[in-house]
Each structure stands twice: as C-alpha cells, then as structure tokens.
Amino acid sequence: MTSRPETTKLGSDLEISRILTGLWQIADIEKDGTPVDLDAAAGHLADYAAAGFTTFDMADHYGNAELVAGRLLARHGEEADRPLAFTKWCPEPGPMTEDVVRAGVQERLDRLGVSRIDLLQFHWWTFEHPGWLDALRHLARLREEGLIKEIGVTNFDAAHLHVALAENLPVVSNQVSFSVVDRRAAGTLSDLCARTGVRLLAYGTLCGGFLSESWLGKPAPAEIADWSRMKYKRFIDAAGGWEAFQVLLAALGTVARRHGVSISNVATRWVLETPSVAGVIIGARIGESEHRADNLKLFGFALDDADRAVLDKAFAGMAPIPGDCGDEYRRPPFLTASGDLSHHLEKIPSIYQPEPVPGRANRWRLSSGSIWEPLAGFSRAMRVGDRILVSGTTATHGADHCVAPGDAEAQTTYVLDKIAAALTAFGASMEDVVRTRVYLQDVGAWEGPSRAHGRVFGDIRPANTTLAVGSLIGGYEVEIEVEAIIDPQ
Template structure:
C-alpha cells in the first residue's frame, strides 16, 4: 500500500493532512506575469489531493490562489472534499461587523463555498485594538455557520493568550518554525499545551534553503523570488551563511543515517513538536513536485543522538529576536523587502494628538474612553520632551473590560494601549523611564510582571508595583507610565 501523509484532527471537527500544501507561490509566480489559468492550476492541486495532500492553505493576498482552490473544491462536492484554509489580512483601520462580514464573504465567494473550513486572521499592529473586534465578529459569523473554525496567524504567545482570555474560540496559530527559526518552541508551545491551540508551521524549509541543494554551496549574491529573499534575512539574522551551513551539515548527517533528505529532517524536526498540527509545504504548480520525497517524513523518527547533533549546530547560531510574528511588527523586519512596503502603505496612529489651548508646546491624546470625559483627564500628555501616560486599564472601546479576571492578559492589552499613546505624541516604549503598576491582588503579581518584562526587558525603566484596595469592575490591574523622548 502506498504511503500517504499522516493526519490529525483539529478542534474535534476538522480532519487535515499533517503536510499542508501552501499556495503562497501563486503570488510569486503571478507578480511579473499574467494570472495562472485556473483549471490547469486546479489540475495540479487535484494531483496533490489524490496523493493524500488534500489540505490547502492560502490567503487573500496570494494572487489567484483562492480562485484556483475554488475550482478544485467545485470538483469534489459533499463530504470528503479537500480542506481549504485561508487567511484574511485586512489593513489597519475601522473594524465593524459589516467590514468583517464583507471580508469573510469575499473569501466565500472566491472559494465558491458556503462555509470556510478554517479562516485565519492576521493583524499588523496590536497597538490598534480593533483586532479584538474583528475576532469577536468572526466568532459571531462562526455561530451563523459561515466559518468552520477560527485561527490566527503570526500571533505571539502574549496576544494569543489575550485573545483566548477574551473569549475567542481559536483552534490554531500559523507561525514561522524551522531549524533556523525556533521561537515557536518556547512560550508559544507552552501556551499551546495549556490551551489546546495547535500550530501550523510555515517556513519549515526556509524557502527551499533547508535542502540538499544548498549544502556546501556559496552564499547567493542575488535572489530572484520573494520567498527566498525573506528567508535569507532569517539566515543572516540567525548568524549568517557559515552558521546556516553548520545546520545543513548536521541535518545531512542525520539524513544519511535514516536514508532521507535534509528537507525530510527539517520537516520531521518541526512535526515532532507536540504543539504542531501540521507543516506547510509549497505546492509547486508550475515547477517540479516533491510529493514522494515529502512522504518520507513519515518513515522515520529523530532519536536522542539526532537531537544532540542538531543542538550542537544550534549553539553556533543566534536566536531570531522577539517572539513569533515580531518580524512583521518591529525592526528588524524579516520580510522579503526588509520592511512592510510590499504589504502596507502606512500604519496610522491609533490616537490623535491635539494641542492644548493656551498652552504652547503642550500636546494631549485621548482614547475615547467614557472615563476620560467623566473624570476630566487625557490618556497622555506631552510637555516638552516628557510624556505622561495616565493610569491605564484594559478598557476596550468606550467601556468594555477585556479579559475579565486575567491580570496577565489585561497587562498585555494595557501595554499596547500605552505604546499607542506614546506613539501618538512622538515617543515610544523605548523612551519609558518609569512605570507604576496597581494590582488588585498582590498574589497575582507574576503574570503581570512577566507581561511587563516581555515589553521592558531590554529597556528596564524604574518600576513600582503595589496592591490597591480595589479597582473598579472587573479590572485586575492599572498601569501608568512616564517617558522622556530623546532628541
């Protein structure tokens, strides 16, 4: 009997292949040429599905990928059809139920289905809290039956935990995960163990760099496609070409022991992590296919000696900075262009700075909370080079408390709000010199302190944490900050 990919059940309702066919290359193929012929491209996907690779991942910005997948799905009506996972990646801006419904309906129309099997949401900056509005609206559309399951993409552990604490029924998070980028094995994997959320790993082969083809080869001087341009930045950040070659050599030695390829070793290493539901591999629509080689991933397992050899190679590399998804949200941007220019025009400020009447050189910003008007205060005020941020709670919109009862999640939301306040007035978190934390229950200091440390671990401002008698409503924590803007 011919080997077929292993399968896993996601959230008890979605049966998927553990090797998911990613369609990002459609955008790469089409960027300098005409769109692919839909039926011919669907033929290629049909061949993957027939071989057991029947789960496909795409996004709203992957060229005509959704349309191609739609042609494929139309050929397999009813139960047992291929699984279509897509992403909605809206630009930062107003997020109303109508905006979300239109975004979801466009996915349905392009796929030609009545329900998206798994809709994954990406958001560019957590300082804009509308991402929670989007996910709550998606949750409502799931209740209506337009969405099967909800996932996110490129969420770090802190914001994934915040979404879960705020009641979003997430089943997955799609993140970069490879022998080069091992961030997902840390806090994110630990959260997955606690919550049951599963990871989809992309970049597992670093755009093809993690293969026998590149073993012992000189560093490329020019790179013609988006995918390899992106992952070359990961390689450079992780220590450069020599360190990368050390990883290739280790994987090659392991591959010879098991009679498999470097790519097999790289994929197997990712799949053996408990949190990982599946690895996403490129579906080659117009180029050579590697289905038979990919199936070898399920023919062996890594042993202790294999892991020790890889650990030796890892020791000569540098960790990719930050947590998963930071490559899209802060420098160094590990994208194809090295910034967000090919994704977004700009990211507008969350709050608007206005001059204080009769006070030259003084600016203030408001978040729109009802409490600012009632109590007569600003979210933040700038005087000269100083920015003073008022005590900030996890208030979403006018008056909703985010993540009731969860002080760690509330702290994550609060610090995003503080960052947005500072940016509106020309500062940033790196300018913060003091924070004060007011905690309802001192016994819950650790999740709050850890959330504070994730943001300020390199900045190290002066800090005070005190227990207060009570906070209003369901708020567990309140934080204020002071910043001095350099230059």
C-alpha cells in the first residue's frame, strides 16, 4: 500500500491530492445549531494534511467549514507547501456587478484568512439568467489582480462549460457528481474536457457511504437522518432502485475481493481512472468517521479489462441518471437532499418584465435591453392570448456583446437560454414550444446548433425549419425564433 496519496496538476501550478477531503459534513454536524469547535476541527484537518491529504474542498454554505480551514491555514502561514483550500461561491441569481462579485470573493478571503483563494469555484442556479457570464468575467479580473489563483465552476453541464470556454474565460475545473451510480460525467462532459484541458473534480463518488460493504445484502433504509444519504438515495432510486443497486454492490464486491480492497476503493478507483478526473472528493465527518488508511489503498491497484467487464454488466441493468451534470439542481427530478427545488427556482427574478401593449387587450410584450429592439422597433417577445412569439434571437449579452464569436454551437446554447427566459416571463416554458426556426450563417456549421437544439427539444420535438441565410446582421453565427402555445388550464 502506498504511504501517500497521488497528486496531480490543476491549472497552471496547483499541485493537488487526487483525494480531496470534502467538508460538507460540517454543515450536517452543525444543523442543530451547535457550531463545531474551530480549533479542534482544524486539528483533525491537520492530521489529514500530515498524511498527505493536503487538499480540502468546502463552500460558502458548508456551515463553518471555511473558518475551520482558515484556522488550519493560519498554522502554516506563508509556507509554499501549505495545505490547499478550495471553496465555492454560490450567489443567488441577480445582477452580477463588479461590486457584488468582489464582495463575494472578499467574504471568502476573510473567512479563510488568506490573501489569495487557491481555487474559487462558481455555482449558478439557472442559466436562463445570464448574470453567470458577468460573474465569471469579474472573477477573471480578480484573478488577474491576484485575489484568486485559479477559477473553477461547479455543476455546469457540458453545454454551458463550452460557452464559458468559448468566451475565453480561464476555467480550469468543473466539480460535478460522478460515481458508478451517476455516470453522466463520463460522456459529453469528459469529451469536452479532453478537447480543452479542463479537469473534473468528482463528488458523490461514494454516494454518501452507500457504496460500501455495510449496505451489501441489506434492505433499503426506512429512514435516513443525514442530508448526504438523503440525497444519494434519490440518485439510487433514479438509477433503477435498490434491487439494481444491490446488483452493482455485488459486482463491486467481486472486483474488490480480486484486489484485496474495499467496495469503496473499487467504486472510487473507477472514477479516478477516467482521464478527465483530476481528483475525487471524499467527505469526512471531522472527529467522527475518518477513513484515511482505507483511502490510501486506492493507489495500490488498477482496474483491468476483466474488472471492467464485471462492472459494465452491472451498469447495463441500471437506468441512466436523467439529464446532464447539474440538472438535478435545475429541473425535475430534483435529486438533492431537500428534493423538489422548484419553489426555490420560482423565486429567482426573471430578467424580463412583460408589459401590456397599449390599447390592445390580451396582448403583452417584453424587451431585452439590446440595441436592436428600439432601433428596429420590435419586441423580444409577444404574448397574444395563449400564444407566444419570440423574435429572432442572437447571442447578444447585455446591450451589444456577442457571445462566443465564431462558435455556432455555443451561441445556440446561449440563444436558447434567452428564449427560455422570455417564455418563463410569460408563464410558459420550453415544453410549450410548437415551432422553431433556426437561421445559420454557414450551412456547414449545422451540426453544432443541431446538437444544442436537440439537447433542449429532444423530448419536446416541435416543428422545425433550419435555413442557411448567408449572412446575419451583427456577424452572428445563428439566430433562432420560436412559437409556443400554453395549454388551457
């Protein structure tokens, strides 16, 4: 057995442990209102760091996790090889001005007690609100100022990570759910990482502890006390249920016995051997449940073709987790600890405000603030009774910024987000769309926009016309208009 965890490079010069210690359990420990002892908890983190587990992952909403990490970092001062503290900023959608973003970063700096954040990971709740691009631009400037060493994102699907990269934003990592139960990240997202060099940080790799010998051959739990298992029981149910999960545990057990390791080791090793994965985040209940010795076994074996054949057979009996990475926070089925998040999403303010058309009953319109609408005298969208018509929409961000110049697929993703926001403002959704018209500047670039269109409308299947028009005003690659009808209540 190796005595230290493997390390790898993230970004330009972050040397990270391939097993990151996740501190989300601090929020669970503190959920009764009793805070952890900061110095005692920092002492437990010091034990991890001394054993080579030098990289810690936390967030602004993980209780006092940042404060605990700050106590640990204070013990090391300006040491070049001090432990690394990765944190997340998860703001509510709204205008992402420079002042808002700077304040969010400064709070992280203050709580960690550092002058520069090692990795600031940005989470965004709904891409219908375009403030995420503003936030990442401001974060990039703060990185240039030296307040952030590297920028990551969390729970971004492949399409929106693609948009960020097409905007030349310096994103080095994406933290997503990735396990033998939830294998979404092994597909399109990993393909994008292979092309761009972005690395994945995988969480949920042990499904809250369900991926272990202690659950093999056991009935499904009737009651679950901690948030982590509440969440991952939902993933297990979505992946085919407890019976299919037991088949998977048995397969993992078969492989584990071959190598003399644990089921948890095999489950984690499968994720670690995915080329796009920089590291896996394994949670620790500080002072209660620590598995450092067992985790070190991860680096003493590798899966072979026979092992993978056993696991693939179990995977074949499972259902794929719906959607793409991060969808569990943005659309049904909501696979989170608290379940249905629709009430949270409904409270997020729309970027558009419909107004009645003067002198015309039962008609409303909305504007986006681009330079084109007042110039040409049209509305971004109109609602006439239960019918909604969305004008030709381009990848214009704010008043006049062209998103992802030259990248038709990225522009299509951004355009469809704008269209979705317009429909939402009128009380509709993409599910109500009955017709789309796609105008392409270059007919040879049809495949990317078609893929982006299919990601949104693959189950809805509206009528569609796609045209090559030779040239679009403003030099855009794609323009899209839609019609939607809201079914009577």
